[in-house]
Amino acid sequence: MKHQIVIVGGGNAGISVAAKLLLADSHLDIAIIEPSDKHYYQPAWTLVGGGVYNIQDTVRPEADYIPKGAKWIRDAVTAFQPEQNSVTTRNGLNISYDYLVVCPGIQINWAQVEGLPETLGKNNVCSNYSFDTAPYTFESIKNVQKGRALFTSAAGAIKCGGAPQKIMYLAGNYYKRHRNPGDVKIEFYSAGSVIFGIEKYAKTLRKVVERYDIGTHFKHELIKVDGPRKIAVFKVTDAEGNVTNVEEKFDMLHVTPPQSAPDFVRNSPLANATGWVDVDKYTLQHIKYPNIFSLGDASGLPNSKTGAAVRKEAPVLVQNLLSLMKGQTLSGRYSGYSSCPIVTGYGKLMLAEFDYDNKPMETFPFDQSKERFSMWILKRYMLPWLYWNQILKGRM
Numbered sequence: 001m002k003h004q005i006v007i008v009g010g011g012n013a014g015i016s017v018a019a020k021l022l023l024a025d026s027h028l029d030i031a032i033i034e035p036s037d038k039h040y041y042q043p044a045w046t047l048v049g050g051g052v053y054n055i056q057d058t059v060r061p062e063a064d065y066i067p068k069g070a071k072w073i074r075d076a077v078t079a080f081q082p083e084q085n086s087v088t089t090r091n092g093l094n095i096s097y098d099y100l101v102v103c104p105g106i107q108i109n110w111a112q113v114e115g116l117p118e119t120l121g122k123n124n125v126c127s128n129y130s131f132d133t134a135p136y137t138f139e140s141i142k143n144v145q146k147g148r149a150l151f152t153s154a155a156g157a158i159k160c161g162g163a164p165q166k167i168m169y170l171a172g173n174y175y176k177r178h179r180n181p182g183d184v185k186i187e188f189y190s191a192g193s194v195i196f197g198i199e200k201y202a203k204t205l206r207k208v209v210e211r212y213d214i215g216t217h218f219k220h221e222l223i224k225v226d227g228p229r230k231i232a233v234f235k236v237t238d239a240e241g242n243v244t245n246v247e248e249k250f251d252m253l254h255v256t257p258p259q260s261a262p263d264f265v266r267n268s269p270l271a272n273a274t275g276w277v278d279v280d281k282y283t284l285q286h287i288k289y290p291n292i293f294s295l296g297d298a299s300g301l302p303n304s305k306t307g308a309a310v311r312k313e314a315p316v317l318v319q320n321l322l323s324l325m326k327g328q329t330l331s332g333r334y335s336g337y338s339s340c341p342i343v344t345g346y347g348k349l350m351l352a353e354f355d356y357d358n359k360p361m362e363t364f365p366f367d368q369s370k371e372r373f374s375m376w377i378l379k380r381y382m383l384p385w386l387y388w389n390q391i392l393k394g395r396m
Helices: 014-022 044-047 136-142 163-178 201-209 308-324 373-391
Strands: 002-008 029-034 038-040 060-062 070-073 077-081 086-089 094-102 147-153 184-190 215-218 222-225 231-237 243-249 252-254 291-296 338-345 348-354
Touching: 002 014, 002 348, 014 029, 014 308, 044 163, 044 338, 044 373, 060 201, 060 338, 070 308, 086 243, 136 201, 136 231, 136 252, 136 291, 147 163, 147 215, 147 243, 184 222, 184 308, 201 348, 231 338, 291 308, 308 338, 308 373
Parallel strands: 002 029, 002 094, 029 070, 094 291, 147 184, 147 252, 184 215
Antiparallel strands: 038 060, 077 086, 086 094, 222 231, 231 243, 338 348
C-alpha cells in the first residue's frame, strides 16, 4: 500500500494538517493512520474536573472529522523505516509514502508513579489527564470536608503546562465558596522550579496562589502513591542538588502524570536524544529526512505542548510541505508561539501567549496578564466551538 502523503495521528494536528492540505489541493492522495474511533477535545477536561463541563461534550466520532478526500486507515503505527519511506502498523501493514507527517500526540506514563494505576479513580486520587478519570476530579474535590488537597506537576514535557495549576485554582475557588476558612489546605508540589516561566504572567499567578492560601513546593517530583493510606511520596532536590524522598499525607490528590513521546517514536530513527521527533524548530522539517515533517506534542519543538501551538504550527508545515513537493525553498517559519489559557477561578482566566524566547506574543489590545471574565467565556464557549467547526476543518 502506498500514498503520496501519510499522516501518523488523527488528533488535532493530523486532522488540521490533512484538512489544510486538501483545501490547498483537493487532488492530493492523503492517508491518516489513527487507531481510535473517538476524537477528544482535551482542553475542556480541566473544566470537567472543575464541575462546569459535561465530559460527553468533549468526545465525538473520529469519522465525522476525517477530511473529505483523505483515507482513514484505522490502525496504529509501530515502526518507521525512513530509509525505505515506509511505516509498519500493528495489523502488519507496510505503508509506503512520498511524504510523511508525524503527529501521534503524547504518551501518558501512569505506571511511572508507583501505585498510581491501582489507586487512580478512587481514594480521592484523581487526574484530569484522561477522559475516563477527569469526572472523578470534581467528586474528589467535593469529598474533602477538611484536610489537605495536593496538586502535582510532573517533571519534563507535559501537554498544557498550565493544566496542573488550573484545576488547583478551581478547587481553591470551590473551597472558598463551600468550606470554612482553613478547613481545606491546598498544596502545590511541582517538579519544576517556578510557578510560571514568564514573569509577566507569574506575577499574577503568585497573587492567585496567595488568594487561595496555597502552599508551594518546587523541585518535588511525585514518585509513589499509597491510596488506601493516603500518602504521596516525592523525590525532592534541594539547592545543592541533594536528593531525598519525602512522604506527605493527603485527603485528596490530583496527579499530573509523567509524559513522553510514544514508545514507537522514542525508539525510532526519527527521534532526537530525548525521544521526540527531531525537526527544525522553524520549518518543522526533519533534521535528517527531508521528506518527513512533524508537529504537535510528539515533535521535538522546544515550545509548550498545547493545541494553540498546533494551530500556528499547522499552516507553517503545510506551506513548507507543499513547497518541498514543488521543489521550492521552505519559506514558512514557526515562531514558537504557544498559548496557555490559565483558569484562575470560576469566571476568571488569564490568557498567556508567548514565543520561543518566552516573550509575550499577545492577541488582544489589553493586558492579558490580568484575570478576565471575557477570557473565561473564550475558553468555556468560543474555543470549543472554534475547535470542532473551524480548526479541524482547516479554516484557522
